[in-house]
Structure formats: structure tokens, C-alpha cells
Amino acid sequence: MSRMSRAPDRFHGIEGGHAMDERRAVLCPYCGASSLRRERCETCNGYFDPLSRQATQNHMGPWYIRDIEHPFRPGCSYAVVRAMALKGKITHATIIRGPSTRQFWELARRTPGVAHLLGLCHACQKPADPSSDKCPSCAAGFILDDDRQYLGLGEVRELPPVARG
Ligand SMILES: [Zn+2]
Ligand SMILES: [Zn+2]
Numbered sequence: 001m002s003r004m005s006r007a008p009d010r011f012h013g014i015e016g017g018h019a020m021d022e023r024r025a026v027l028c029p030y031c032g033a034s035s036l037r038r039e040r041c042e043t044c045n046g047y048f049d050p051l052s053r054q055a056t057q058n059h060m061g062p063w064y065i066r067d068i069e070h071p072f073r074p075g076c077s078y079a080v081v082r083a084m085a086l087k088g089k090i091t092h093a094t095i096i097r098g099p100s101t102r103q104f105w106e107l108a109r110r111t112p113g114v115a116h117l118l119g120l121c122h123a124c125q126k127p128a129d130p131s132s133d134k135c136p137s138c139a140a141g142f143i144l145d146d147d148r149q150y151l152g153l154g155e156v157r158e159l160p161p162v163a164r165g
Contacts, residue, residue: 030056031072044070061148063098065090066105078113078146085117086130092118099152100144113144 020027024034026041026048033043040047046056061077065084081098084090085108092109100112109115115122117130123140134141 029053030074031070033072044073062103062151064096066095066097077148078144081114082117085114090114090118092120099150102152102154112140113142116142 021034024036026035026038027033028035028041028044028046029048030046031041031044033041035042038048046052056074059076059080060074061080062075063078063081064075065073065081067073075098078098081090081096090096090108092107092115094108095105096108096111096114097103097105098111098114100114109118109120109125110122112122116128116132116135119127119130121128121135121138121140122142124135124138126135126137128135128137128142133143
């Protein structure tokens with residue numbers, strides 16, 4: 001109690017800080033915001049019931065879509081990325097990351113396994129068919145491992161020593 005009265009300016013749970021707003025009872029498992037409502041998140045509108053949690057869990061995976069409106073969303077599976085690309089919710093200029101980019105942010109049109117769904121080869125940028133498994137121009141492969149546990153990270157390699165001032 002004394003903590004709350006002493007430092008009311010330390011609550012950052014709603015405005016995007018690192019700490020939970022302890023005046024709000026529920027921590028949203030999807031976006032990390034704290035909520036007064038117990039059934040549904042006030043920030044992302046996600047429902048907290050077990051079936052909703054399972055549905056979200058089913059769609060989770062190692063792919064991320066850069067979205068400043070929803071920066072704390074969980075990653076999604078390749079199946080979700082694929083469906084979004086085919087529906088036009090991911091475009092050539094959408095910034096994404098996933099196993100085929102080694103988790104570095106990349107334009108969707110340069111992302112293996114995603115660009116061809118948008119009609120382009122990720123490697124040579126020439127037209128490609130969403131249903132084909134490789135580029136007709138440069139033979140780059142379009143098939144990805146859709147294992148949702150696989151992050152696609154490169155190996156850890158030792159860095160050269162850096163002189164620090
Ligand atoms: Zn939320
Ligand atoms: Zn190509």
C-alpha cells in the first residue's frame with residue numbers, strides 16, 4: 001500500500017513500460033497489458049478463457065509481423081503467415097521475421113517461403129507462382145520447414161575483439 005501511495009508515477013503497465021500496473025488485476029497473456037476486466041483484455045481485446053488461450057496457442061510460432069499498433073503480439077506459425085499472405089494481409093512491403101530470415105527483420109518480398117505467396121521470387125524478385133516449389137527463373141527453393149518450434153537461428157560464432165574507448 002505504501003508503495004502505491006509513495007510512487008504513483010512508477011506505474012507503467014498501461015503506457016508500455018516494463019512493470020505491471022498493480023491496480024489492475026489481470027495480466028493479459030497475449031499482449032502483456034494489465035486489465036481491470038477479467039473476461040477480456042482492455043488493450044488487445046483477447047478473451048482470457050481456456051478455449052481462447054488454446055486457440056492462440058495453436059496459432060503461435062516463430063514468425064513475427066512488425067506492427068507498431070500491436071507490438072507485443074506473440075509470434076505466429078507459418079500456416080498463419082501463409083494464410084495472411086494469400087489474403088493480402090501481408091504485402092511486398094510488410095516487414096517480417098522468421099526461421100527463413102534467421103529472425104532478422106526483412107521485407108516480405110525478400111523472405112524465403114513468403115515472397116512467392118505474394119507472386120515474387122525472394123532471391124531474384126522475378127514473378128513466381130504461389131503454388132510452385134521453386135523459382136522458374138533462378139531455381140531458388142520456396143519450401144520451408146513449417147515446424148512451429150523451429151526458430152531458424154544461425155550458429156553462435158566468436159566475434160573478433162573490439163577495442164572499447
Ligand atoms: Zn491483451
Ligand atoms: Zn528467382
